[in-house]
Structures are given as C-alpha cells and as structure tokens.
Amino acid sequence: MRRSRTALFVLVLALAVAACGGTASLKGAVRNPPLEVGTLSLPGPDGREVTMKAEPGGLLLVYFGYTSCPDVCPTTMADISEALTELHPDQAEKVTVAMVTVDPERDTLERLDDYLGHFFSRRLPLRTEDFDRLSAVTAAFGVQWEIEEHEPGDQAYDVAHTALTYVVDDTGTVRVEWPFGFSSEDMAADLAALLEEPRA
Amino acid sequence: MKRTSCRRRLAIASVLVVTLAACGGGSGGLEVTEAWARTSPAMAEAGAAYMQITNGGGADDALVGVSVDPAVARSAEIHETVMAEADDEATHGSDMGGGMMEMRAVDRLEIPAGETVSLEPGGYHIMLLDLASPLEEGSTVELTLTFENAGELVVTAEVRATGP
Numbered sequence A: 001m002r003r004s005r006t007a008l009f010v011l012v013l014a015l016a017v018a019a020c021g022g023t024a025s026l027k028g029a030v031r032n033p034p035l036e037v038g039t040l041s042l043p044g045p046d047g048r049e050v051t052m053k054a055e056p057g058g059l060l061l062v063y064f065g066y067t068s069c070p071d072v073c074p075t076t077m078a079d080i081s082e083a084l085t086e087l088h089p090d091q092a093e094k095v096t097v098a099m100v101t102v103d104p105e106r107d108t109l110e111r112l113d114d115y116l117g118h119f120f121s122r123r124l125p126l127r128t129e130d131f132d133r134l135s136a137v138t139a140a141f142g143v144q145w146e147i148e149e150h151e152p153g154d155q156a157y158d159v160a161h162t163a164l165t166y167v168v169d170d171t172g173t174v175r176v177e178w179p180f181g182f183s184s185e186d187m188a189a190d191l192a193a194l195l196e197e198p199r200a
Numbered sequence B: 001m002k003r004t005s006c007r008r009r010l011a012i013a014s015v016l017v018v019t020l021a022a023c024g025g026g027s028g029g030l031e032v033t034e035a036w037a038r039t040s041p042a043m044a045e046a047g048a049a050y051m052q053i054t055n056g057g058g059a060d061d062a063l064v065g066v067s068v069d070p071a072v073a074r075s076a077e078i079h080e081t082v083m084a085e086a087d088d089e090a091t092h093g094s095d096m097g098g099g100m101m102e103m104r105a106v107d108r109l110e111i112p113a114g115e116t117v118s119l120e121p122g123g124y125h126i127m128l129l130d131l132a133s134p135l136e137e138g139s140t141v142e143l144t145l146t147f148e149n150a151g152e153l154v155v156t157a158e159v160r161a162t163g164p
C-alpha cells in the first residue's frame, strides 16, 4: 500500500517532468523548474556557515530529520549508505550527506555528527537554534516539520517531518528528490547518472 | 462397552496432543518470521524492530503489548509511522514534498485469521525506548509479544544494518 503510493508519487512527478525534458534517465522525482537552494546556508561544524551546494563535481544529499527518530530517519540513512556501497568508490567519494536537524533542542552538532558517522564518512551535520532561520531553509526546500508539544525537560517527544532526500549539485540546483522508501538500487542509479553527466 | 469408551477417550486425548504440538513454536497458530532490529548509532536512545506476523489459525487475534528485557531497553511499544496532518499554527516550512511523517503509539494491532501483518520500516514497528546500549550488528534482541487470544510469544530479533 505504502510502496504503491510512493511509486505513484514518483510516477506522477516523472510524467510531469518527462514532458519538460531534463535528465531523462533519473528514477527519482525531478521538479520543473528546478529548486535552487545554493543561496541558502546553515551553521555546520566549527561554526562554519555551510552553503547548500556540493563541492565542485560532487553531489550533496540533504535530509531533514532528527537523531531520536528510530524508524524513518535511520531507514533512509541506511538506504543511502547501501546505495553508496553500490557505487564505484571514485564516485562514492564525491557524495557528501548533510542532515539538518529539526530538533535542535536535543540534537547538538556533536550528536548529529556522531549519528551521521554511524552511516557515512563524508558527512555534514547542520544545526541552528533559530527557528526563523530553520523555517526559511525548510520552506525553500518544501519541507515541513512540527515538534510535538512537550513539557520543558521532557525528552521523549516526537518530531513530524518531511522525509525526502534532496540531491543537490555544485551549482546549488536540486537535481532529483527521493521519497521515503526509495530503493538503494535506484538511489545508486541516480547518483551514477548525475556524476557521469558530461560537464560544461 | 467400557473399553470402547476408554479407547475413545484415548483417541480424543491423542488428537488434543497433536493439535497442541502443531501450535508449538507459534502460539495459537501465530507465527513470527523475519524478526530483526536495526543497528543503532552509538548515541541513539531509541531503536526499532520489525517482523512478519502470520495468523495461521482460524480465529482473529491482535497484538496488544510488547515487552523487552530492561538490559536491552527501558521499554518497548507498538508504533506506526503515518503521514501527519499539517497544523497551520504549529507546522513550520512549506509543503511541496508529499507531507510529513510521524509516529503514533498503537494499542492494538489486528492480526486477522489467515493473514500476515508486516511490521516494516515506514509502517508498524516495535519501538525500543531508552536503549541500555547500542544495538550491534550480529547480536540478538528478545521481545515478548502479547496477543489477545494466543497469549505471550517470545521472538528473537536479529540485529542488522538493513532488513532481510
């Protein structure tokens, strides 16, 4: 049921895109016109401001989630990690995974980095306590999040969030989006297709 | 006359034994397969376990509780990941991406007669709260499932990075 809904979502977006051209062989959803996120930034490791752009010739995967999420987030992280092992090591080396926490109360940058480190060596934890800043970034991506109401000090709350993964290139363009449950095989195929694109 | 009745009683008794034996591994015709729990990052407080529950019996049943050894986690709960309703006041960001996912606790998970219910990533799961230590690949976690009719069933979940 869930799988077929995801498949339908991808199919509808894919059809919308097929009509408009773009990279024909991508398996995830491609938006037209594409989302441009290269002007957005968030605080990363060592107080560094991180722009939503991949390194030259690379890809930046951006996911919004939180470390106390035991089902959805680790499932996606494990699927991405699996996809990276399916790529040629030279290609996998060009992929960095960024996770923006939607739970800055519990997630410190160190905690987020440890969490990502369980899955990836090339990782980028991003965090701000400024909800206006975070909202500006999530709004630009089309991500929603909502922290469950809780008493101060209560550590057992849930955070609802959009569970898509965004694949951003070195110009800050979102090239493809993967819904929750997207297979690691299809992720690997999309990453390889984008990394093998002839470069201008 | 007396002997026949005695033999009949014996026959009934042996049928009962066979029926009970058939229910052995599962309880009351319930069978759990592919039980696994995901490896957890070192700092993670929560984990999740998944499995397939098949009701091979003739009567509906329901999963109504789950417990775990405190040496593994403080508690275990039946959860479901669902698409969340956005709330204008409390929801941040904008929706262009198919909505939010969230978890909710489930009191009762129906396991209809003759059907298999999947506990799988992004759907139903057994949530392990306050892990005593990280779930390491290759280890196992014992979960005690409580069914409304069949009673308790202990399952062993294999800890692995990705599902079977």
Ligand SMILES: [Cu+2]
Binding pocket: A070, A071, B079, B080, B103, B125, B126, B127
């Ligand atoms: Cu849960």
